[in-house]
Amino acid sequence: MSKLMQLNKNKIQQLRKHKCWSQDELAAASNLSIRTIQRVEKTGNASLETVKAVASVFEVEPLYLQSNKDIENVTFNFLCKYSWIAAFALSSVFFGLWIVDILIPTLKGADFNNQYKIHGDFRYLDFGGISFFAGFALLGVNLFIEFLNRKRMTGRVTVNSEAD
Template sequence: MSTVMKLNKRKLQQLRTMRCWSQEQLAAACGISVRTIQRIEKTGQASLETMRALAAVYQLSPDDLQVAQPIEVLTFSLICKYAWLVAFIAASIFFGLWIVDILIPTLKGADFNQQYELHHNFRYLDFGGICFAGGFLLLGLQVYLDNLSRKQLTRRRHHLEE
């Protein structure tokens, strides 16, 4: 299955018109169908192979044809996509600290309540549990959103094929 890439459709149209090419001429030069050229110029979506063919014809890097996203959007998207992992890491740290600061000294004979008092009654397990539950919620949300975007992509493909 091909990966769908988001291309800069205005740039593609400008490149084609600057060379005074029709869509048919571009399609012939790329070795793809005219319908594919029409769809790309309308939606901006193309397969990886089609993007490479267009880039080769225009003697550009495939990256030059893609839609540029601001770094802030990419960073926020990356943070949202992996927030569940950060929550699980935080839970692991809290659980680890509980084992080192509370459980091990207690097993060696220290008073359980005194160990908590030494650490200013910080409730490692409470924070670890909250982070763990939050991680599961964020992971579930991420899986749901990925599934939703796949369904939308499939609907678009079926719509374009009709």
């Protein structure tokens, strides 16, 4: 059995409607069954042979029919995946500022409380600690999501291998 590809079902429907074709007409033009066309438009799943046949009928490259993630979705996933790095970087900045603005002058003899008043009572350690723990929380969430994705993918492989 051939490997299934994920197609952008909306593109296929738009191309079909642009030609004013029914699903029956697309099936006849591509030498595919009506059931295959219905499945492709419903789920987006298609074999390589089906992709080639549909692409040929619409006179487009098969790559054009493949499913593309929206750029917003890709950006959101990227931010979710790497936000923990930003949180750790932010905590490093706050800890560094605390060392430079509060700790070093205090070690040189400045009044500790006066150093905070000079900087508007800004609590570097509080924000550094919060962003540090937020980084750990985001990292934990990211690892858990990766674990679930791998577990789901492993489950799919098992189901597919049983079908073959």
